[in-house]
Amino acid sequence: MHRNKGGTPEAGDDMTDNAPKKALFIVPAYNECANIAQVLDDLLSVAGPEQILVVNDASEDATLAVIRRYPVKYIDFPFNLGVASVLKIGFQHALKNNFALAVQFDGDGQHVAAEAAKIAEAIRADICDVAIGSRAGLSEHTSSLARRVGSKFISGILVLLTGQYISDPTSGFRAYSLAAIQKFARDFPDEYPEVESIVLAKKFGLRVKETSVTMRPRQAGSSSITIFGSIYYLVKVILASCIILLRKY
């Protein structure tokens, strides 16, 4: 009933490198008190509580209180730092606790726990170091026109900068290999990491692949994207990506 991603050790288990790697689920949560319970229930159906790290990014609502009702590990930020910092700390936590696989899983309920197997498998099979779960064909149900146009635009930029086409570059549903975790725990973008981390990953020599997954539309709450915010996002992401290319890593 409670199936671990990689299985808890049992008698007769192969404890060498051939044992399937357990995943650490990194769950950023900002003002998701309406969704986080569902998310955690969903995750606990595929993984053990020691595999789940929820990071409360200084939510102003009751998110932390909900998180604490669960046996999962959690971190509480004193002020809002953003997804990027959540992930970086998540990677560091993964290293400290000997996880060879990390899965980024949003706290808003859009990601489906059962689908995590798809991206985790790509990492386990050593197909790539960063496996991106792409929404199978962005439809009107899951995102607005502006979002989809922006996403296509960013895909184009990424092709220019990295030579690789990623159809859903802003997807936060990702799995990371140990190599990726090690690199990103030390060096990771500071804001809006989805796009920049792809450029950084290529710069680190990591392999990036996409897999089709299904996601749910946003459940409760609204996404906080404004016109100015979108412009800043595009400008910042393109600027930072270009400079990543200029650096020596």
Place this chain on the structure above:
Amino acid sequence: MDVMNYSELILRQKIFAIVFIILIFILTIEFIRRRLLKERYAILWLVATLVLVPLVLWFDLLAHLARFLGIVYPPNAILLTGLLFIILILFSFSVALSTARKNEGRLLMKIVDQEERLRALEKKLEGPDQARPPDTEEGADSLDPR
């Protein structure tokens, strides 16, 4: 002193301005590259340089802008634009500083809370009949703003 004609002076103006603006642009990019400057605080500087370059290079554009703003001597419009950007950048600093202070305060609260809980734990471990171990750092746990 060499007597220069009007167009030569204007040309010198343009060259000096362009060189200066490009220098700022390159310096900003280089500082970001060296991680001495965060992108979010550099964007306004870069936008400023990008806006000023066409104004310096294309007099027609500058003349249009000057007329629109009611400025008699067109190069003053360049000065004004530069000045407005500086004001914007300074304002963004004020906001960034305010955020930093606010976060400082929250970090402080967290530390205070952790120290309290730590002391409570130590007390429990020592046992209620034993004296409390001396605090290792004097002055660090007072809330006295110094």
